[in-house]
Structures are given as C-alpha cells and as structure tokens.
Amino acid sequence: MTNSTLEIGSTAEKRRRISFGVALVVTGLAIYLLFAVNTQPGALTTFGLNLLGSRAVEVSDLVVPALPAIYLLAAVAVFSGAYQMARGVRSTGWLVGILAFTFVTAFLLWGARDKSFNLTGMLSSSLVRATPIALAALCGVISERAAVINIGVEGIMLIAAQVAVVTATVSGSLYVGLLCAILIGGLIAAFHAFIVIRFRVDQVVSGVAINIFGTGVTSYISSRFMQAAGDKLNNSGTFPIIAIPGLSKIPVLGPVLFENNLIVYLTILLVIVMHILLYYTPWGLRTRAVGEHPKAADTLGVNVYLMRYVNVIIGGMIAGIGGAYFTIGSVGRFDEIMTAGKGFIGLAAMIFGNWNPIGAYTSSLIFGFADSLQVKLQILRVPIPSEFLLMAPYIVTMIILTGVVGRAVPPAADGQHYEK
C-alpha cells in the first residue's frame, strides 16, 4: 500500500520534473542556435565595470571571448536540464535562476560582441528603475496584508507625480514637493479606504475609478495649465545624487548601491522598516491577522476597520513617494501618463514577492533589470525592433503572473469586506 502511494504521489512530480528539464535543454539549444551560430570565433565582448563620473575606484573592464562563453552557457543549460530530467532538483527557484541567467548572459555576450557594454551602468539603472515599482509594490503589500486591494496605486502615483513637481516648482523646495506628494497619496488612499470600508464598494471598482480619475485629471491640468505656464509650474529640478562616503568607493557595488538619490535610499529603508514592522511588532501581527482572519482579530478586541484604514492610508503615502520619484526624483518635470503602468507592474511584483516587503523588493529588481536591459539593448542596436524590446518588462510581468515560478498565496481575506 505504501509503495503504490509513493508511485502515485510521484506522477505529477515526475511530469513537473521533466517539463522543467525540457525547458532547460530547449534554452541551451536556443542559446546555441540564436547566439552561437551568429557569433564569429574570436569575437570579444567587453563588459564595462566603471561608471562615468562615479567616485568608485577604477577597475579594468571585463573582456570575455564571446563564442567560448556562449558555448559554455549553452552547455550549462543543457547539462542542468539533463540532470534535472534524470535526477530532479527540488528547488524550482534554482532552475528558473539557471534558465534566466544563462539565457540573458548569452544574449548580452552576443548582443555586445565586438562592442563594449557597461554592466555597472545597467545594474545601477536597474536599481533606479526598480524604485517606483518597489514603492507601488510596498503600497500593495501594506494594504493587502490588511485585506484591502488597492489597484488605484497607478492613479495615485500619477497624481502624486504631478502634485510633487508643481509644489516643488512653486515653493522652490524639493522637500515640500515630496511632502505634498506623500500627503496627496495618503488623501486619495483615505478616500479609497473610506468608500470600500464604510460603504463596501467593490475594492477593484474603486481602484479602477481612481486610475481613470488620475489619468483624466492629470492630463487635463497638464495640457490646460502646465504647458502654457512651462517653467513656472513644471520645472523643479531633481534630488541630487548623494554618495555615501567610503562605501561609494567600492568598485561596481559602490556606484550601484551607494550613489543614488534620496528616494532610492528611502525605498530601501522602507523595505527594511516594513519588514520589521510586519513581522516583529504588535502592529504587524494585527495587520496580518486582519488580513487573514478578520473575525478572529475582532473577537480579540482588535479594531479591524481602524487597522484597515491606517494600513491603506500608509500604503497611499508610500505610493505618493513612488509618484514623486517620476518627477522630482528623476526628470524634474511632468509628462502625461508618465507612470506607464509601473503601478500595475508593482502589484505584479507584490504577488511574485508573496506579499512580503523583501520579496516584493527583490521582484521589483527583476522588473527593473528587464526595463534597463531593454534600454541598453536599444543603444547596442541589437537587430530586434525596439517595439519588441519595449515590451520586455510587460512580458516578464505576464510570465510571472502565470504562476510558472511557484504560486503565491495571498492573505486569506484579501479583497473581502468585513461585516460584524
């Protein structure tokens, strides 16, 4: 009886094992066919490790013979695929990691053959581009942990972006702009919380309404007032790069991690603070309880509604910082619909990150990487139409949301109204 249990228990497992193995082998072959075949023997790929204008100690660039390296990567993919089919590795994370790493690296080796490709620059821009995504994801994490879905984060960021640049330009202080963005974010989130908690409006409907409102109102203000007024309303400058003394001198790591502006640092700080709050404080315990089993929390005297209000509003404030990033954190002026779906990508990062702050940040980095890769590849003139390259972050989003890479479990009461 036990034997047959084991056999039957393993059929689905086996299918999964083989499909992952096949995927890896196919990746290996694809690397060979797409990249190795097109690469001249003796071609060299240069990976730049220094960032222009950075304070880091200079190191020599990494020069790799392209063809052998591509062969090596193809071989790694094929062998790990074969090993997977024969023996099976338990961790799907590793498999997906190998798959993505070999393919992307081989792609870069091929794309940048006979040319130079600044690796440090790309990593640095990945981190920067991950920032608004991460802030949207953190907004999602904090709201949905208390069981309120807030897909209005896109709209909140757009409005906050505009408010930030206008207030910063008018007042002449970027900090005033940031503060106003945080306030408007909190305000819109408070409105969302009020109608979904007090009046039990469907959370998704309310979120969609906020997004539509955000697009409409910012576009109107932009075309009606800001374009005409120009520099008087829409030219704030941006937060300066702050290099952290000492740490910024480390090669590669220094320019990537320790030469950033205020908002990027703030995001990393928020991730750490939120992780501690959520798992090590009474507030976090109550938040998670309210998101998982609000009735249980209620019977123990936890004010379910209050927890939800507070969390959603804090989430809105974080989204406000995310909005500020787009204007006063990066380009210094507002353009219509400039958030370009980063709020939604943030929500995907939240799901992929399993509704916890560190996971959400890590997956934001993946999206940021896809985004900056796309930009670099356009510069390299890879023979792929730029429209396809622009799709990269969104395609990554869709692959991740299909649940190929492990299924995430949302808070049990996510999206549900609570009635006593």
Next chain:
Amino acid sequence: MTNVLELRGITKRFPGVLANDKVDISLREGKILALLGENGAGKSTLMNILYGLYKPDEGQIFVREKEVNIEGPNDAIAQGIGMVHQHFMLVPVMTVTENVMLGIEPVKNGFFLDRETVSKRIKEISDQYGLEVDPHAYIKDLPVGIQQRVEIIKVLYRAADILILDEPTAVLTPQEVEGLFKIIKTLIAAGKSIIFITHKLKEVLAIADDITVLRLGTVVGSIKPEDATSEALASMMVGRDVNLTVEKTPAKPAETVLEVEDLYVRNERQHLTVQGVSFNVRKGEVLGVAGVQGNGQTELVYALTGLLPFESGAIRLLDESIHRAAPRDILERGVAHIPEDRQRHGLILSFPIHDNLMLCTYYKRPFAKGISLQPQPIFNNAEELVKEFDVRTPSVYVNAGTLSGGNQQKVIVAREFSRPIELLIASQPTRGLDVGSIEYIHQQIVKKRDAGTGVLLVSSELDEILALSDRIAVMYKGKIMDILDADKTSKEQLGLLMAGVHPAEASKN
C-alpha cells in the same frame, strides 16, 4: 452560592426575526450551565451579545451581581468573560503563540513583539490545566482537537473565569470529547464557571450542573440533569414529542450496486486524500462511512459522483466502470447525491424552488422540449414534490435561499428521490438540521433502503451512523480502517478506529 453571571430580559431583533425574546439565564459560580437548543434557537446570538459582538435591544447583564455594559469583546474580556467559538477564531498561518498574544501583545524594548514571554506563559497554562500544545507550532498543522485547546488557552491567557464554549464537541471524535470533558472538569476544579452550548442531549446529561433550554429565542425551561431524560429534553427543544430512535427492520441486501477497488483520489490542492479505499454497497443496505471530518470522505464522495477525477483504482456502478465519466453520466445511471454543503453544491439559492426541483433533469421531457423549458410541467412537478416531501414554504416561487436549513434539505431530498435511483450517496445529510427534520430525513433514507436502493451514508455524527447503517466503514487519514457489522459494534470501538487505533492493538497496550 452566588451567580457569577446573570442575563435578564435580553431581547435582540434582527430584520424580520426576533432572535432573543426576554431571555433570562444565570450561571452559578464553579458550575457548568448547559444551554440547549436547536440551530436557530438563539443560543449563539445570546452568547454573541454576552461577548459584546452584538448589542442587545433590551435587557441587562450582571457579572458578580453588578450590572455591566459590554460594548465589545474588550469589555467582555475585562469582565473575565472568554469565549471559545464554534468556528475557531484562529489564524491558520500563524503560530500558537502569535494567536494567543494577538490583541494584547506584550512588547520588549518598547517596540518589538515579546514572543518568549508569551510562549512561557502558554507552557505554564498547559501544565496547569493539562492542555498540552506546542507554542511554536503553526495552527494549520494542528488537528482540530489541539486547535480547540489553543482556543481555550487563548481564553485562559486573558485570565477569564467565565468561559463560554459554543458547540465545542461538534468537530471532535468521541475520544477527543472525553479529553475535552476532562479539561472542563479541571477548569471547574480551578474555580472557573462554564456555559456549555450544545444541541447534543447526551453530552448535556453527562456534564451539566444546570440545563436551560431555548426554543425560537425564548427560554422554555430550566431543569437539573438528574430530573431530565433525553426524551424530555428533546421535546422541550422541539416543542413536541419526537422519536429519537430510527425504526428499521433488518436489511435484506441483494446484488452489489457499487464496487470501489483500491481507489486513490487527490484533492484540489493535489494532496492524496483518499489512499487505497475498497468497499462495496449492495442493494437494500446502508453502508455508513464514519470518521472525523477531513479524513478523505469529501474527496471519496466527489470521486464517486464524478466531481473529482481519481488517480488510480476502479469504481464500478452496476458492473460498469465510471472512470472519467461526467457527473451527468453518473447521475443518469441512477446515482442520487445529497451533498455535504447543501447551500453551495445542493441548491442554487437564488433560483426559485420549482427550478431547484428539476436541476438534475431539466434537459429532459417533460421539463424541456427541444431548446425551450416547459413552465407548466415544472410547476406541477414542484407542487407535487413540495406536498409529498412536506417542504414548508409559502409557495414554490420563492427562492431556495429563503428556506430554513431543514426545508432546503427536504428540497434536495425531494429532487433526488423523484427519479428512479439505484444508489443514494448521502453526505452529512442532517448536519445543522433541527431534530424534527433529522427524524424526517432519516425515515426517508430508511424507506429508500427498504425499496431496494443501495445507500452510502457519510457522516461524522456517530449516532447517525449507528442509527441508520447496516455496515460501517471507518475512514482515517484517507484509508478505511475497518468495515464492521453495525449490530456487532460499539461506539467505543468506532471511536478508536476514528482516531486511527485498532481496538485489538489498544487492548494490547
């Protein structure tokens, strides 16, 4: 002897319903008060008022002879009132410690959760009252019996001395019930007072010091257990004489109708929850499947009715395999199904009764001709069935959702019995029903058996299994422990099997 708790004249109205009507109850210090009543009698409403979850429209609450105003659970806790809810109020993805501390978390360094202090305190409480539990275990990994201990610890951690136990035995095996009664006695010995809510008569007689019976929101009487009998209590609960024993003649089993061989089934989460089950059901007999809820019964029934595919093994209905057969195909071969969740799987609550009564055969004559439904035959069918099966409803046009649980179940029974069937699969057919409806459903099942139908009865109520079955299969962790003849078995023996212990092994130890 003082009253630690007294409720006077509590009235609570919900839209259209008078849930509690001038209810008076009193709890003596260090005693167990059993609150007895059928579902919908207003027991839970009353306790939710006491615990501050509902506000009463009228009435007063006295704790230790002082009137108190309870606005919310925090006030109740402050008065020393603790409640163990029927549906456990535990967060499955959190640990025992986190669940216990939720709401009154101690902190260290002024900011961080102090888990160590709490788990130490849990250990102390465990030792004092014999409530053994691992403070670091996750709730989702614990069996229900242990989860209930966690609920009790939660209440004791808040220093409650008046404990309300709402239907605490509903989800327990007989052995776990014994364990709970022991814990209750320890609590009483430690000076706690307990309100024990139930609809099970035997438990009341076994443990209570005082009994108060509620019916339709009013107190119909208070009685001492030594003056009471099961029959007397039952008629107080229902308001008329009821027959608690099911009358049936010995079964006359004929040929096999259902044969299950080495069946393996996976549930929706891909866990193998039925592991190598074999049995058969013959015409004219009731095979009872006993077992604590969640031991694979649900998935077994789903596999038999085609709602879940099975991994391996064979199911033969009248000597024909039903491998990969669609539910409708199985139904047309003469299987009737009374599902365990009647509101989700048995009825469409927002459909009128007449439509619910033809859900299995709507596509056939006389209900349909070509692509159009035929209103007249549908209404006639509904009128007949409602009369025949005594469904209490204002008309056949009202939505099924407006009926009481008992009448909803009668609608399902009427529908399933109104077509020719060879096999009846009844899953928890009387869960949550009043005594009157239970009596009726039981009679109908026995009648079907006597007419030569094979019956597979799945139930977690041992009394029901014993009352109706001719043979009894006990399921534990997806396997059948044993199949016994009903007249040669005892409750104790079944209880051990339900806990995964063979009686022979138990006596050896």
